[in-house]
Structure formats: structure tokens, C-alpha cells
Amino acid sequence: MSTLQKLSELEAHKVAILNGYDEEAKKAALDKGKLTARDRVTHLLDENSFVEIGTFVTSKTFTCKDQKVNTPADGVVCGYGTVEGNLVYVYSQDPTVLGGAIGEMHAKKIAKTYDDAIKMGAPVIGFIDTVGLRLEESIEALNGYGMIFNKMSKASGVIPQIAVICGDCAGGVSFVAGLSDFTFMSTKNGKMYLNSPNTLEDKNASFDHVATANVHLRESGLAVWGEESEQVLIGKIRELLTYLPLNSEQETPCLNCMDDLNRVDSSLNDFDFDVRQISEIIASIVDNGMYFEVGEHYGAKVFTGFARMNGATVGFVANKEEAMDLAALQKTTQFVSFCDGFNIPIVTLTNIKYIESTVATERLGIIKAASKLAFAFANATVPKVNVILKEAYGTAYTLMNSKHIGADYVYAWPTAQVSTMNSESAVKIMYEEALQNAENPAELMQEKVKAYEEEHSSVYAVAGHGYIDDIIEPAATRKRVIAALEVLYTKQVANHLKKHPTV
Incomplete structure (x- = not known):
């Protein structure tokens, strides 16, 4: 056979793989407003940058209901490409191939994607759209679950991991979202649950109660962003990636800053906390007023998100309300831990009176949740700057990146009050x-x-004890925070010898 004939054979194999999906399944997906598995990858990555890996992988000996079944690419598209020129790895489950169900080779492809991403130091984005485990593959499929969980655990804190729930994410597959750093979810088609509602003791339970994007955006906190359109959702993922380093060894992305580093905002000098929102202060002090909020609807009493100051990524934590509840504590802890793991400086804007507790949250462990937040701030070795805006009372103030638990620089507006x-x-x-x-x-x-x-x-009395480094004009907050971050650029912390923390 000639080389041309071999090339023709190769092309025929590729066409068969690209067109080997279930036509009815594809039509059903498109009717729901879904993108195909390959279109999701195309929308995420820079144009013509995708390189597919494992195209010809298929199930070894797969039969379903005693019939041989074709499984092109074994139901998952894997490979690498770039987002804004930066390397990322991606896998995208294909619901038109056995419902995107996970089997042995399917899982091995995802595990290989993780191995490559860890070696190259690049983020992993996974598009989840699967009915779950292939029961026909039995223990091999369960081994596939274990492989994926193992690789994700090893990647945690090494490379950013993003899960995108585009369709069903049921049973053990939901752990992929739990092990990821950020989970995005389709508000139209995304459903994520551990056990189906009809198996729960509450016979009135439905998918609306346990599985929808609304549940996970507002109640469980598993999802940080939701959109009805998959294209818009993927656009938000691209935006988030521009704020993140490729891995834990790299510095945060730094863009050319076109905003005045010494810009002042006189409107902050008479800021009305009863009328205006904390997001207005954030927009005022960051580069070009742009920020990316993470988990807006869960733990809504506190703001967590990314912005740029002098072109470099900074993680912001800011009190939206006078109290923090259980959800706010948990959200903040996870965010601070992520920032510390990926070398992102933390800026806090403090205005808090107390930790809000109820009988239910006391039973759910709010004490442990608050303790974990204290640990997260105290344990973080990245630059930490705190600006006390108004009230700062009791242990709630102490938790919010105070000087007492290790903030590098603490500033206060003249409006601040700090006390028990x-x-x-x-x-x-x-x-x-x-x-x-x-x-x-x-x-x-x-x-x-x-x-x-x-x-x-009195803020002056507290500054007199050394717990506030300077009392600043609110209008000058931007330039004072930038100056502090510049000084802290070379910060180094000697860690005590330990295997890992236990909090």
C-alpha cells in the first residue's frame, strides 16, 4: 500500500471517529441548546490551537446489552491548546457516545491529560456531561473513577483545576467538581447530584431541590458561576484564566498597567456605607475598575474575587454585610487557601461586627469553620494587606486578616472603630x-x-498599640495598597518542618 493510500486510510479513520456519534443523541443534545464536546473545546481555546491526544482510543471489548458498540475516542475528547496564548489542558465528555459514561479507557485518557498537565505545569479544564459509570465495565470502570480522583488529588495546589458542568454529573463523577478549584455550571442543562432524588428519604425531593445550578450556586457552594448559554459560560472561564498563574511555581500574571498607580478617588472620603456597596470601593481602587467575583451567590455576606493592581493579580476578600455566616466563612477559607497555594497576594477590606450563628449552624460546626478561616489567614505566606474601613469588632475582626493573625500591613480609614x-x-x-x-x-x-x-x-488608640500600621485618607487607598504590595513582592517566610497541616 502506497503512502498516499495510507494517508487516505488515516483520513477515513479520523472521519469515522468524528462522525461516529449517535445521531439521535446528538440531535437531543442540540435541541437542549448544548454544544458538542468538540465545540466546547473550540470555544474555550484560542483559534486553531487545539491538539488532540488519544483520538484513536476506544474501549477494549465493549458490549452493551450483548451487542458490540462503537465508542469513538471512547466518549471523551482530550488534548491541549492555549487561552490568550497560555498553555492549558482540556478534556470534554461526549454525551453522544454511550451518554458520556466513564469506562476504563475513557478514564485513562483523562488521567493521561492530568499527567501531562502536571508535567507541563498547566491548568486543566474538564467539561462534564455524563450519565456516570459504565456498569458493563464493572470494576474496571470503578478503577477509572479512582484513577481520576487520584490524579486530581495530586494536582491540587500544583495546577488550577476547573470543572464545567454542561449536562448530567451524577454519582461519583460529582467528586470531580468537589476536587476542582472552581466549578462552572450551565443553568439550563447542568444537573449535579450524588444520589438521585427518588432514592432520598424525602419523597417530595426532586432535581430542583438537590441538583440544579441554582442549588449549587446558592446553597451548596459547589459552583461559583452559572450561565444559561454555554458560549457565555466558556467566555467567563477564559476571563478567569487570565487572572490565574499556570501553576504553583509561577508568579501571578502581570499585564501592562494603563491605569494611574497614584490615582485618588475623592468620593471615598465621604463614602456612605448605608447606601453604597463594597464592590464600589473595590472598583475604585483596582486597575480600570475591573474585577472577577467568585461565588457571588453563596456566602453572599462576603465578597471574594480577583482583580489587578499595578497589572498583577490580587485576591480580594471584603465584607458586604456586618456579619459572616457559616457559608461566608467556608467560602472565604477556600478562597484564601487557593490564593496562598498559587502565590496570589491577598487584600482584605474589613467592615465586620460579629459572626452570625444559629442553632442549626452551631450544630453544623460553625466553630470549626471559623477556626479554619483563622488558620487559612495565619498559615498563608503570600503578601497580606488589610484595610479596616469602618467597624471591626471582636473575634470576627481578628479573623479578617488582622495584624494579630499575621497580616503584613494593616491600614485603617479614619472612620474605623476597632474593639472587642x-x-x-x-x-x-x-x-x-x-x-x-x-x-x-x-x-x-x-x-x-x-x-x-x-x-x-479609637482607631488612633489601636494604632498606638501597633496593630494598625497607618491611618490613611480613603481617597488614597489605591496608591497605598499598591505601594504595600510592591514592598511585599520579595516577601519570604521560613516554614516550620511539617508534613502537612491538620486543621
Whole structure:
């Protein structure tokens, strides 16, 4: 056979693979507004950058209902390409091939993708659209699950991992989302659950109660972003990737900053906390007012997200409300841990009075959740800058990247109050008997509050104890934070010898 004939044979094999899907399954997917597995990859990567790996892989001896079944690419498209010129690895499950079910060779392709990504130090993005395990492959399919979980665990903290739930993500496959750093989800077609609703003890349970994007964006916190259109969803993934380093050994991306480093915003000098939003402060101080919020709807009492200052990526944590609840604590802990793992400096904007607890959250372990947040900030070795905006009370303030648990630089606006609790409550406790016996309790209360604030909660008193490095003009927040981050660029921390933390 001549070389031309061999090339013709090769082309015929490729065409057979590209067209080997189930026509009815493809039509059903397109009718739902889904992209094909290959189109998802094409939309994610830069034009003409995709290189497929394992194109000719297929199931070894696969039969379904005693019939031989063709499994082109074994139901998952794998390879590498670039996003904005940066290398990424990708796998995309194909629901038109046995519903995207995971078998031995399918899993081996994903595991190979992870091996290559770890060696090359590049992120992995996985498009999940599968009915789950191939029961016909039995223990080999279960071994496939284990291989994937093992590779993801080894990649954690080494390369960024992003899961994209485009369709079904049921049973053990849902652990892929749990092991990923960020999970994006189709609000139209995405369904993620460990056990089907009809197996749960609540007979009124439905997919709407446990599996939809709304559940995971707002209640479980597994998903950080949702969109109805897959194209828009993929666009958001591309945007997020521009903020992230390729791996834990690289510095954060740094773009040419076209914004004035010394820009001031006089509107911050009379910022009305009762009317305006914390996101307005963030937009005011970051480059070009642009930021990427992570997990907006879960733990909504706190902002977590990425922005750029002087062109470099910074992770922001900021209080949206005066309290943090269980969800906010958990979201913040995960975000701080990610930033520390990937060398992203952390800037906190603190305005918090207390940790919000209920009987339910006490039983669910809010104490442990708060402890984990304290550990995350204290353990983080990246540059840490805190700006206290208004109230900062009690242990809640301590948790928010305070000087007490290791912040490198702490600044405060003149509007800040720092204390164990608000002045009125403290005075009522300290002078309860005197207030009860006073001829004019209101006058005594006012006198004691003023004295308490001057001695204990005044921002100047706290700065006098060395817990605030400087009291700054709000308008100048941008340039002061940038200056601090520049100084901290060469920060080094000697770690104590330990295998790993246990919190």
C-alpha cells in the first residue's frame, strides 16, 4: 500500500471517529441548546490551537446489552491548546457516545491529560456531561473513577483545576467538581447530584431541590458561576484564566498597567456605607475598575474575587454585610487557601461586627469553620494587606486578616472603630450597676461611651498599640495598597518542618 493510500486510510479513520456519534443523541443534545464536546473545546481555546491526544482510543471489548458498540475516542475528547496564548489542558465528555459514561479507557485518557498537565505545569479544564459509570465495565470502570480522583488529588495546589458542568454529573463523577478549584455550571442543562432524588428519604425531593445550578450556586457552594448559554459560560472561564498563574511555581500574571498607580478617588472620603456597596470601593481602587467575583451567590455576606493592581493579580476578600455566616466563612477559607497555594497576594477590606450563628449552624460546626478561616489567614505566606474601613469588632475582626493573625500591613480609614464590641454594648456591661444607680443614666452613658472610644476603640488608640500600621485618607487607598504590595513582592517566610497541616 502506497503512502498516499495510507494517508487516505488515516483520513477515513479520523472521519469515522468524528462522525461516529449517535445521531439521535446528538440531535437531543442540540435541541437542549448544548454544544458538542468538540465545540466546547473550540470555544474555550484560542483559534486553531487545539491538539488532540488519544483520538484513536476506544474501549477494549465493549458490549452493551450483548451487542458490540462503537465508542469513538471512547466518549471523551482530550488534548491541549492555549487561552490568550497560555498553555492549558482540556478534556470534554461526549454525551453522544454511550451518554458520556466513564469506562476504563475513557478514564485513562483523562488521567493521561492530568499527567501531562502536571508535567507541563498547566491548568486543566474538564467539561462534564455524563450519565456516570459504565456498569458493563464493572470494576474496571470503578478503577477509572479512582484513577481520576487520584490524579486530581495530586494536582491540587500544583495546577488550577476547573470543572464545567454542561449536562448530567451524577454519582461519583460529582467528586470531580468537589476536587476542582472552581466549578462552572450551565443553568439550563447542568444537573449535579450524588444520589438521585427518588432514592432520598424525602419523597417530595426532586432535581430542583438537590441538583440544579441554582442549588449549587446558592446553597451548596459547589459552583461559583452559572450561565444559561454555554458560549457565555466558556467566555467567563477564559476571563478567569487570565487572572490565574499556570501553576504553583509561577508568579501571578502581570499585564501592562494603563491605569494611574497614584490615582485618588475623592468620593471615598465621604463614602456612605448605608447606601453604597463594597464592590464600589473595590472598583475604585483596582486597575480600570475591573474585577472577577467568585461565588457571588453563596456566602453572599462576603465578597471574594480577583482583580489587578499595578497589572498583577490580587485576591480580594471584603465584607458586604456586618456579619459572616457559616457559608461566608467556608467560602472565604477556600478562597484564601487557593490564593496562598498559587502565590496570589491577598487584600482584605474589613467592615465586620460579629459572626452570625444559629442553632442549626452551631450544630453544623460553625466553630470549626471559623477556626479554619483563622488558620487559612495565619498559615498563608503570600503578601497580606488589610484595610479596616469602618467597624471591626471582636473575634470576627481578628479573623479578617488582622495584624494579630499575621497580616503584613494593616491600614485603617479614619472612620474605623476597632474593639472587642461596639462602645455602647461594652459600656452597658462594664458600668451596669453605675448606670442603674445614676441620677442621669443617659448623661453617664454618653460620658462613658466617649471615654471608652477614646481609650479602647479609637482607631488612633489601636494604632498606638501597633496593630494598625497607618491611618490613611480613603481617597488614597489605591496608591497605598499598591505601594504595600510592591514592598511585599520579595516577601519570604521560613516554614516550620511539617508534613502537612491538620486543621
